[in-house]
Amino acid sequence: MNTDLTNILKNDLTNGVNLLVGAGFSKLAVAGPKRAEVPTGNGLRDELVAAFDIKGGQALLPLPKLYSILMAGAKRDAVIDHLTSRFQIKGFDDLYRNLENIKIKNVITTNIDDLFYNIFAGGRAYVHDMIAHGPDRENDGAVNYLPIHGSVKHPERGYTFTAVDLASAYKSNISGHETLKFLLASAPTIIIGYSMEDPGVLSMFENSTSLARSTANRWYLTRTSDEGEHEYYRSLGLTPVIGGTKEFLELLGTMAPATVTSARKLRKLDGLPQVSEISAQGLESYFRGDAPKWYDMYFDRIPHLQRFAAVLDRAIGGKNSLLLGVNYSGKTTMLMQLATYLKKNTETDIIFVDYLTAERANHLVGSGAGGYLIVDNCCSSIDGFNIAARSGKFTIVAADREFNYDISIQHLDTKNFHIHNISSLDERDLATLYSAIPPAIRRNPLVVPRLNNNSKPFALEFVQQNISYVEGRNWQKRLIEDVKKINSELSNILIMNCFVYNCRGAISDELLCSFLGEYSQRPFELMAALRSYLTETAAYASAKGLVAASRQDFYVPRSNLFADQVVKFAPDVDFSAMYRQFFRNVRSDVVPRWDNFRIAAYQVYYTKRVFPEWRDGKAFYDELFDRDQNYYDLQHAALYLSNKGQHKLAFSYIDDALQRSRNRVFSIRNTHAQVLFAANIHNAPSDDVAKQEVLESMQILRACLEGDRRSRNHAIVYGEQTLRIAKVLGAGHAAPYLQLAKEALEAEADKGATKKIRDLVRDLARLPR
Numbered sequence: 001m002n003t004d005l006t007n008i009l010k011n012d013l014t015n016g017v018n019l020l021v022g023a024g025f026s027k028l029a030v031a032g033p034k035r036a037e038v039p040t041g042n043g044l045r046d047e048l049v050a051a052f053d054i055k056g057g058q059a060l061l062p063l064p065k066l067y068s069i070l071m072a073g074a075k076r077d078a079v080i081d082h083l084t085s086r087f088q089i090k091g092f093d094d095l096y097r098n099l100e101n102i103k104i105k106n107v108i109t110t111n112i113d114d115l116f117y118n119i120f121a122g123g124r125a126y127v128h129d130m131i132a133h134g135p136d137r138e139n140d141g142a143v144n145y146l147p148i149h150g151s152v153k154h155p156e157r158g159y160t161f162t163a164v165d166l167a168s169a170y171k172s173n174i175s176g177h178e179t180l181k182f183l184l185a186s187a188p189t190i191i192i193g194y195s196m197e198d199p200g201v202l203s204m205f206e207n208s209t210s211l212a213r214s215t216a217n218r219w220y221l222t223r224t225s226d227e228g229e230h231e232y233y234r235s236l237g238l239t240p241v242i243g244g245t246k247e248f249l250e251l252l253g254t255m256a257p258a259t260v261t262s263a264r265k266l267r268k269l270d271g272l273p274q275v276s277e278i279s280a281q282g283l284e285s286y287f288r289g290d291a292p293k294w295y296d297m298y299f300d301r302i303p304h305l306q307r308f309a310a311v312l313d314r315a316i317g318g319k320n321s322l323l324l325g326v327n328y329s330g331k332t333t334m335l336m337q338l339a340t341y342l343k344k345n346t347e348t349d350i351i352f353v354d355y356l357t358a359e360r361a362n363h364l365v366g367s368g369a370g371g372y373l374i375v376d377n378c379c380s381s382i383d384g385f386n387i388a389a390r391s392g393k394f395t396i397v398a399a400d401r402e403f404n405y406d407i408s409i410q411h412l413d414t415k416n417f418h419i420h421n422i423s424s425l426d427e428r429d430l431a432t433l434y435s436a437i438p439p440a441i442r443r444n445p446l447v448v449p450r451l452n453n454n455s456k457p458f459a460l461e462f463v464q465q466n467i468s469y470v471e472g473r474n475w476q477k478r479l480i481e482d483v484k485k486i487n488s489e490l491s492n493i494l495i496m497n498c499f500v501y502n503c504r505g506a507i508s509d510e511l512l513c514s515f516l517g518e519y520s521q522r523p524f525e526l527m528a529a530l531r532s533y534l535t536e537t538a539a540y541a542s543a544k545g546l547v548a549a550s551r552q553d554f555y556v557p558r559s560n561l562f563a564d565q566v567v568k569f570a571p572d573v574d575f576s577a578m579y580r581q582f583f584r585n586v587r588s589d590v591v592p593r594w595d596n597f598r599i600a601a602y603q604v605y606y607t608k609r610v611f612p613e614w615r616d617g618k619a620f621y622d623e624l625f626d627r628d629q630n631y632y633d634l635q636h637a638a639l640y641l642s643n644k645g646q647h648k649l650a651f652s653y654i655d656d657a658l659q660r661s662r663n664r665v666f667s668i669r670n671t672h673a674q675v676l677f678a679a680n681i682h683n684a685p686s687d688d689v690a691k692q693e694v695l696e697s698m699q700i701l702r703a704c705l706e707g708d709r710r711s712r713n714h715a716i717v718y719g720e721q722t723l724r725i726a727k728v729l730g731a732g733h734a735a736p737y738l739q740l741a742k743e744a745l746e747a748e749a750d751k752g753a754t755k756k757i758r759d760l761v762r763d764l765a766r767l768p769r
Contacts, residue, residue: 001251002225002242009241010255012188012217013102020184021109024193025245029092029115032085038113039086044161051082067161077662084155087113098252100124105187106144108180112159114152116145126363129153133357134594135508137554141363146183146589156660158629182510182519188217191238192248221248272343272350284438287463289561292333297340303436305429307422308334312341315372315397320389320416322378323399324754325423328460328561331399332376334422338397339374348372351394355504355593356384365391372397379404379412380504380596386413402754409712409751410666419751424456433459434466441467455755460561476562477569483533484574489516490530495570495578497555498563505597507555510590517585527555554592576610583620588628602636604643614644621653631660635671647679666704670714673700677721681728691729697721698737705744712751715744719760723767731768738767 003009023040031038039047045063048054052075058066070079096119104125107116117127120143128135128142132154136142150159220238222229230240243251278294283301286292296302311321315338325331339352349371351364356375361384364373370393378385378398388394390413402423405412425433434446447465449457484491496515497507509524516523557563567575588594602624611617621637624630634657641650654672661668677697683690698721704714722741726734742764749757 001247003219003239005239008217009219010251012219013190013252013255016103016105016187018106018108018184018187018189019104020189020191020194021107021111022193022195023111025109026089026111026113026115026193027245028095028249029089029113031087031089031113035090038089038111047086048079048082052079063161071158080155080158083112083159084152087152089113089115089118092118093246093249095246095249095253098249098255101252101255101257104143106130106146106183108146108148108184110147110149110160111193112147112150112152116143117153122366126359128357128359130589130594131157132588132595134505134588134591134597135510136357137508137592142360146180148180156629156631182513185216189219190248191218191220192245193221221245272339272352282438284441287437287441287467289328289460289559291559292336294336294340297336301436302333302337303432304337305330305334305422305425305432307420308337311397311420312338314418315342315395316346318395319418320396321398322405322414322417322419323397324402324405324419324421325399326402326458326755327564329423329458331401331422335374335376335397335399339372342372350374352376353381355596356381356388358383358387360384361387364388365393370394374398376400377404377504379408380593382408382411386411389413389416402756406712406716406754406756409748410714414751421754423458423755425458425462426456430457430462433462437463437467443468474565474569476565479534480566480570480574483530486533487526487529489526490533491574492578492581493526493530494534495566495575496582498557498566499575499578499582499601500591500597501557501560501563502567503597503600504593505601506592508590508592511586511592512555514586514590515582531555572609579606579610583624599632602633604636604640607636607640608643611640614641614646617641617644618646618649631657631665631668634660635668638671638675642675642678647675650675651679666707667713669700670704670717673697673704674717674721676700677724681724684729694725694729698725702740705740712748712757715741715748716756716760719745719764723760723763726767734767735769738764738769 023038026038029038030036041063045061045066048063048066048070049059052070054066058069061069067079070076092115096115099119100123107127109116120127125141125143127145129151130136130144130146131148131151135144149161150157218238219241220233221241221243222233223242223244224230225242233240273294275298278298280295281290281293283296286296286302292302311323311334314321323331323334335352339350342348342350349369351369351371352374354376361381365387373388373394373396375381375385375388375396375398377400379400385396385398389396396417398417400408402421430446430448434442443466449461449465480491480494483494493512493515500507500511512523512527513519516526557566570578588598591597602621607617607620611620617640618637621633621640625633625637634653638650638654638657641647641653654668654675657665657668658672663669674697676693680687680690680693680697684694685691698718701714701718701721705718718737719741722734722737725737742761745757745761745764749761
């Protein structure tokens with residue numbers, strides 16, 4: 001390495017840098033079954049020609065053209081498989097380990113290999129995939145990793161081997177391009193393995209927006225010592241450094257390792273706050289729907305309900321528990337109460353998280369962490385949850401909504417968990433909760449909500465009947481109207497924020513700028529104005545606005561209930577405009593917790609509201625698939641089109657999803673059965689062909705049940721369709737399916753009965769055999 005500014009470079013490396021990594025960076029690694037050098041350019045073309053026996057003129061084509069031909073032909077899947085195998089790293093020079101000596105904030109790469117995953121396996125840091133999960137600003141050990149041309153870790157996304165430049169993945173989305181520049185401007189950047197003849201590299205450093213302008217150093221590693229070339233690089237705002245990958249890694253070897261996080265400190269990164277770190281608040285806000293706060297827990301201001309003791313006893317005994325409940329039934333409150341009790345009464349480490357990626361879980365397990373692991377919204381962290389559960393190193397208490405559990409149980413490893421359903425409250429709990437409501441907002445006398453089928457109320461149902469609202473009922477609807485009168489952009493941001501939060505995402509600075517399509521100070525001024533209005537207005541004391549979590553720099557609504565109500569009461573035209581703008585401007589790599597967000601955000605519940613005309617909805621899903629190449633988007637499209645009565649068209653989408661998933665994904669086969677059933681059940685009484693299609697749907701579901709017995713959703717759909725057959729065709733036609741439907745649902749009830757399961761078991765029992 002040769003530069004006149006070595007001390008500045010080392011200072012940047014110590015305090016945190018971005019790595020912009022090209023093909024040359026992987027030269028010291030071997031990959032594929034034959035442990036050969038990682039191929040690039042014409043070398044990869046020659047390998048593909050040999051592997052797929054390509055003859056004639058095609059064999060002489062450059063890689064981009066050859067790859068395009070292969071992707072358009074019948075060998076597409078085989079090519080993807082070949083590339084996935086060929087670019088899996090099998091060994092690498094120990095010099096790469098020196099990367100652990102520096103602090104890396106973001107890695108942006110056009111390479112598809114998994115070199116960085118191998119380098120950091122078992123180390124102090126871990127790779128966090130931004131395309132799968134969005135950015136991670138919460139965990140110091142996370143190295144944000146952006147493989148913009150694909151990664152062998154996710155072959156289903158496909159790969160990009162074209163002549164287009166670094167920004168090619170963003171060509172259809174100027175917001176995405178600007179976001180990448182924003183990311184690179186956030187810290188000093190090391191450019192390694194790229195040629196400055198690539199205009200894409202240059203475009204990443206254009207100062208076209210005020211937020212992308214940065215005084216952060218940009219170090220470009222080059223083999224040339226030509227001073228004329230160096231002067232050219234300086235004119236672009238780059239500082240030339242003579243050297244390549246090997247020399248760079250050797251330099252890192254001369255540096256002291258990055259600050260070592262002790263095992264105990266690592267375990268406490270997600271621990272509970274100290275009393276000095278929490279702020280006081282009025283208890284009224286909790287009973288009006290605000291999220292529970294640690295202040296209320298530490299000072300025992302919210303009473304324990306009866307099921308708390310059983311969960312606590314299991315935890316102290318080293319046994320795992322899973323809390324299930326409907327929305328606003330007190331799951332998070334009970335988890336926080338449990339954590340507080342354990343903090344006060346035990347010496348055991350406590351980790352409390354509401355999102356746990358597989359990479360983060362592996363990092364915790366590898367660090368030697370143990371003790372209590374408390375996981376809220378566990379169905380949003382299935383891979384991480386399973387890693388922690390199977391490690392045997394933690395006593396786990398987790399929680400989620402019944403609905404999320406019903407559709408996720410086939411993926412969750414709950415073999416050693418006891419299920420606690422905490423939704424319904426008995427008379428003792430009602431009296432306890434009523435007494436805890438502050439007198440200033442408590443109504444007299446106590447009222448028990450009247451519910452169908454003699455059901456017991458859950459916490460929110462009961463509390464809403466027993467408190468007074470200064471703002472009146474449904475005040476969120478008036479709030480949206482008032483904010484819109486001030487500035488329609490503010491109401492748009494409010495609705496967007498609540499929508500993202502409802503879908504278990506979070507608003508970062510990058511996302512806000514992406515959404516508005518502006519990379520200047522204006523988006524922050526708008527957010528500040530919205531927060532100020534919601535905090536200071538006297539008309540809506542319960543709003544208290546959006547608050548920024550200071551450590552993560554996220555903008556979040558103060559409660560799930562507030563977010564739910566804003567989304568519910570937003571005028572359809574306003575919600576639709578926000579939704580369209582969001583998916584037009586915002587890419588996955590700026591949405592924290594993207595993997596969870598996309599599942600919720602693309603569901604029919606939202607799209608049928610935004611796209612009442614099915615052709616518009618179809619176009620939306622087509623655009624999503626063209627952009628992300630994710631076969632689950634085809635599944636969402638099929639469900640949407642079926643909901644709109646376009647059953648034949650829905651069939652073409654779910655068939656495409658089946659083929660692309662190679663018929664291996666049971667949830668897609670389940671959707672295939674549902675679409676087939678919905679398309680034919682109405683005509684089944686008078687059309688023998690339609691009747692046979694209905695019966696075929698039941699056979700598909702039976703195969704799903706037998707091949708994927710972990711899935712609760714298969715049992716639910718099978719039971720629902722059995723009841724529908726009985727209603728439309730008569731009980732006699734449903735009889736062949738009745739026994740399996742009952743057995744499957746009763747087996748699921750034994751694992752953990754939710755209201756839907758109980759209702760289906762009851763209704764099936766009423767059918768004659």
